[in-house]
Amino acid sequence: xxxxxxxxxxxxxxxxxxxxxxxxxxxxxxxxxxxxxxxxxxxxxxxxxxxxxxxxxxxxxxxxxxxxxxxxxxxxxxxxxxxxxxxxxxxxxxxxxxxxxxxxxxxxxxxxxxxxxxxxxxxxxxxxxxxxxxxxxxxxxxxxxxxxxxxxxxxxxxxxxxxxxxxxxxx
Numbered sequence: 001x002x003x004x005x006x007x008x009x010x011x012x013x014x015x016x017x018x019x020x021x022x023x024x025x026x027x028x029x030x031x032x033x034x035x036x037x038x039x040x041x042x043x044x045x046x047x048x049x050x051x052x053x054x055x056x057x058x059x060x061x062x063x064x065x066x067x068x069x070x071x072x073x074x075x076x077x078x079x080x081x082x083x084x085x086x087x088x089x090x091x092x093x094x095x096x097x098x099x100x101x102x103x104x105x106x107x108x109x110x111x112x113x114x115x116x117x118x119x120x121x122x123x124x125x126x127x128x129x130x131x132x133x134x135x136x137x138x139x140x141x142x143x144x145x146x147x148x149x150x151x152x153x154x155x156x157x158x159x160x161x162x163x164x165x166x167x168x169x170x171x
Contacts, residue, residue: 003048005040020063022051022081026071043073046093050079053097058105078126085120092126100125107133115142 001007007029010018024047030039047068054062067082073093081089086108091100103125111120111133119136135142 001041001044003045005042005044007038007041022065022068024070025067025082026069026073026080041070043070043093046073047079050091050093050097054101057098058101061101061105061108076126086123088122088124090122090124090126092128095126095128103131107131111135 001024027041029041031037032039047070051062051068054065061083064083064085065081066084069080069082072078072080072090077093079091079093081091083089089104091097104123107123108120115135115137117137120133121136122132122134124132
């Protein structure tokens with residue numbers, strides 16, 4: 001499928017490249033009204049932007065992605081991803097994908113650093129600075145880990161005050 005949503009038969013693509021692509025889910029192929037083939041899939045530009053950003057900025061995360069779902073794109077402007085270790089990651093199609101991927105990377109690193117068995121079941125990045133995270137451990141299990149010396153992860157996404165920010169340089 002092309003970035004503009006056009007479905008086509010892929011010919012002469014490298015097998016390793018094809019194997020590295022996540023599967024698309026949550027869409028319905030319809031025959032084109034004006035000729036042979038399929039009608040373009042709405043929302044593929046947003047999906048392509050997400051995939052490109054992840055592939056370029058966080059390839060270690062992108063390699064883990066198995067499925068990308070468009071099921072909630074039209075109704076909620078959300079793209080859901082199923083990764084090898086995280087069953088559901090929700091991105092907002094209306095927000096900056098780079099920032100959302102950076103938040104996801106931080107959450108994954110922080111849970112691995114602070115929890116003995118970090119199993120993320122769900123990360124919802126679609127709510128801006130409020131990022132609901134669902135862990136496989138129950139509150140009781142997390143409390144036992146805390147008693148044994150492990151610290152529960154505390155995620156802080158607040159940006160520094162303007163006076164403390166370093167000046168940025170555009171290249």
